[in-house]
Amino acid sequence: MSITERKERDKKEMRQAILDAALHLFREKGYDAVSIRNIAEAIEYSPATIYLYFKDKNDIFFALQYEAAAVKRDHLLPVATIVDPWERLVEFGRRYIDFGMKHPGLYDLLVIIRAPMESLETQECWALGLSVHQFFEDTVQACVDARYFKSTDSKTIAYTLWCHAHGLVSLFVRDRMRMYPPEEREEMARKSFAMLLKMAEHL
Amino acid sequence: MSITERKERDKKEMRQAILDAALHLFREKGYDAVSIRNIAEAIEYSPATIYLYFKDKNDIFFALQYEAAAVKRDHLLPVATIVDPWERLVEFGRRYIDFGMKHPGLYDLLVIIRAPMESLETQECWALGLSVHQFFEDTVQACVDARYFKSTDSKTIAYTLWCHAHGLVSLFVRDRMRMYPPEEREEMARKSFAMLLKMAEHL
DNA sequence: GCATCTACTGAACACTGTTCATTATCTTTG
DNA sequence: CAAAGATAATGAACAGTGTTCAGTAGATGC
Numbered sequence: 001m002s003i004t005e006r007k008e009r010d011k012k013e014m015r016q017a018i019l020d021a022a023l024h025l026f027r028e029k030g031y032d033a034v035s036i037r038n039i040a041e042a043i044e045y046s047p048a049t050i051y052l053y054f055k056d057k058n059d060i061f062f063a064l065q066y067e068a069a070a071v072k073r074d075h076l077l078p079v080a081t082i083v084d085p086w087e088r089l090v091e092f093g094r095r096y097i098d099f100g101m102k103h104p105g106l107y108d109l110l111v112i113i114r115a116p117m118e119s120l121e122t123q124e125c126w127a128l129g130l131s132v133h134q135f136f137e138d139t140v141q142a143c144v145d146a147r148y149f150k151s152t153d154s155k156t157i158a159y160t161l162w163c164h165a166h167g168l169v170s171l172f173v174r175d176r177m178r179m180y181p182p183e184e185r186e187e188m189a190r191k192s193f194a195m196l197l198k199m200a201e202h203l
Numbered sequence: 204m205s206i207t208e209r210k211e212r213d214k215k216e217m218r219q220a221i222l223d224a225a226l227h228l229f230r231e232k233g234y235d236a237v238s239i240r241n242i243a244e245a246i247e248y249s250p251a252t253i254y255l256y257f258k259d260k261n262d263i264f265f266a267l268q269y270e271a272a273a274v275k276r277d278h279l280l281p282v283a284t285i286v287d288p289w290e291r292l293v294e295f296g297r298r299y300i301d302f303g304m305k306h307p308g309l310y311d312l313l314v315i316i317r318a319p320m321e322s323l324e325t326q327e328c329w330a331l332g333l334s335v336h337q338f339f340e341d342t343v344q345a346c347v348d349a350r351y352f353k354s355t356d357s358k359t360i361a362y363t364l365w366c367h368a369h370g371l372v373s374l375f376v377r378d379r380m381r382m383y384p385p386e387e388r389e390e391m392a393r394k395s396f397a398m399l400l401k402m403a404e405h406l
Numbered sequence: 407g408c409a410t411c412t413a414c415t416g417a418a419c420a421c422t423g424t425t426c427a428t429t430a431t432c433t434t435t436g
Numbered sequence: 437c438a439a440a441g442a443t444a445a446t447g448a449a450c451a452g453t454g455t456t457c458a459g460t461a462g463a464t465g466c
Binding site for chain 2: 421422423424425426
């Protein structure tokens with residue numbers, strides 16, 4: 001069976017080569033500015049070949065979105081080993097922001113919507129994101145159970161923290177902080193995170 | 204001079220007709236899914252005609268972005284009459300969120316970046332947004348001056364509040380709240396805003 | 407060695423943004 | 437009122453796009 005095995009390996013490698021080239025180009029020029037022909041040229045194959053591995057251009061996009069979601073999960077889930085729920089929550093937040101600042105391209109990818117939840121890839125990607133979100137909500141619930149907050153409305157607490165973190169990252173990623181000097185932006189993010197933690201103690 | 208006047212009026216009307224048709228189509232199908240030919244068809248003119256009124260497709264986009272920024276400003280700036288800085292700030296926040304929820308298409312438009320600050324439209328649009336942001340920061344400063352917060356770091360305070368509001372709106376606008384039932388989403392936003400206000404009192 | 411199957415491609419189709427020479431219409435002048 | 441000039445609108449074209457499909461070269465199985 002080594003031949004069929006090799007063939008399958010080749011197929012996966014080709015698929016990955018397309019994804020790698022596509023991600024590289026997307027991050028450089030943006031999704032819509034990259035053509036199938038550009039990707040084909042990058043991997044030195046004909047445009048038609050790409051359609052043997054992906055249904056269409058959106059399919060490539062969804063595959064990348066899934067990859068980004070996986071990277072995000074791998075970046076966040078290690079905090080699961082932290083026993084104390086408050087410490088776990090803090091570290092989760094820190095890593096969430098860290099992920100966004102380190103991989104603005106991936107974060108942006110995750111927030112773009114294309115064609116309302118049609119493809120299987122989207123479903124899978126969504127399911128992955130959902131499980132991470134569930135972990136986050138569980139951690140908040142654990143904090144509530146351990147009386148770390150005065151409020152017991154863990155749903156609203158989680159949502160509020162999420163708003164802050166997502167807002168912070170997405171202002172950064174979408175370049176909405178041009179009124180602050182570039183070298184200050186990261187420190188502002190750190191300060192704001194620290195401020196939110198202080199505020200959260202009075203929740 | 205009534206003829207030249209009428210001509211200028213016609214020109215403005217035509218320009219506006221193009222913008223109206225474009226906004227309608229963009230909000231319905233997204234920027235990239237709308238073609239110049241679609242817009243031309245909507246206003247019942249030839250595609251080439253559009254280029255007599257706009258440099259290119261991006262120019263239309265920037266004009267719409269400017270319009271959205273103006274709508275946002277008109278939605279927010281009435282709070283300037285509120286004398287008490289804290290009340291002014293609260294009402295500003297409420298209206299900011301209200302604007303985003305009521306006009307998701309416009310909010311989204313404002314957050315999209317196309318071609319890094321090239322056109323004059325962008326500059327104008329950015330300047331408009333900046334002045335509103337300045338008003339917001341001034342209001343926060345006024346709150347600090349009036350000892351509404353323990354902290355005196357008005358810059359970080361403003362940024363933190365902004366993160367929350369923008370995060371809240373953009374999670375809503377970009378449909379990242381699919382894990383919550385649709386009918387709950389607005390209430391969650393309200394609750395979270397209230398929670399942030401409570402937290403801010405301990406700032 | 408031959409048939410089958412697989413991976414790949416060139417050419418085509420209908421679309422896109424954009425330009426430009428040409429036409430049609432309105433305004434001004436003689 | 438007619439001719440000249442200015443202006444507005446367009447059809448046709450160009451190079452690019454996503455996508456499909458008949459056809460081909462080469463590896464695989466018998």
